[in-house]
Amino acid sequence: MLTKLERAVDAWGGNNKLIDQWLESRRQLLITYCQLAGLPPYGEAKEALPEEGHIKQFCNQLVDYVSEGHFEVYDQVASACERNGEKSKTLANSLLPKINASTDSALDFNDKFTNGVDEDVLLELDAELSKLGQAMEERFELEDKLLETLLSHTSEATAG
Structure with missing residues (x-):
């Protein structure tokens, strides 16, 4: 999970x-x-x-991490995806309910x-941490797909 985070930071950090x-909140969560x-x-x-x-x-x-996603980040990402066209909007609308499943686990x-x-x-902590880790790994992959969609359209718009 930390390696995937580093790739995400390399790809989207600074944008x-x-x-x-x-x-950074994800990094701190993973360290803990x-x-x-x-x-x-x-x-x-x-x-x-x-x-x-x-x-x-x-x-x-x-x-804090799941709340930050739901109440700050996802709304902005979903709004940006709506502005980027129907394909981005459809993707965002399909990913958000899947992310909600990991929120329930958290x-x-x-x-x-x-x-x-x-x-x-x-x-039961070890078993519960393992289950949570799987749910959060799936969540991070879905979140990264949202970011990829958002930022690929942003970079296309600035390049064009």
Whole structure:
């Protein structure tokens, strides 16, 4: 996921302040995810359950990220896609409902792990992180398709 993020930053970074901020939010979310899951390069193999504060920090970042997408980025991207023609508008309209599925996964994870977790719930953390990671990876791919559509039309307009 981090490698794909780097490609996204290389492709679209610097084109729009909001998109740059959003991609940086994704980077921070992925770093915290890797730390919590004990994944390289930011995490170490876990011998103990993570601290509740670290889980809450991740949940806060997760909710902030999905909220930022829904309430700031997607509206602007969808509006720009509408201006770019019917093909872009159709693509945006087909991708947004698919992105919503990962929002539900993120909110379910947040609900499960932010309100005082006991050890039994913590024992489910690895499995839940894995499920969330798959949902978020799909989300990032869909978001990248939106950005690609938006920015390819923007670069065509400035080139023409």
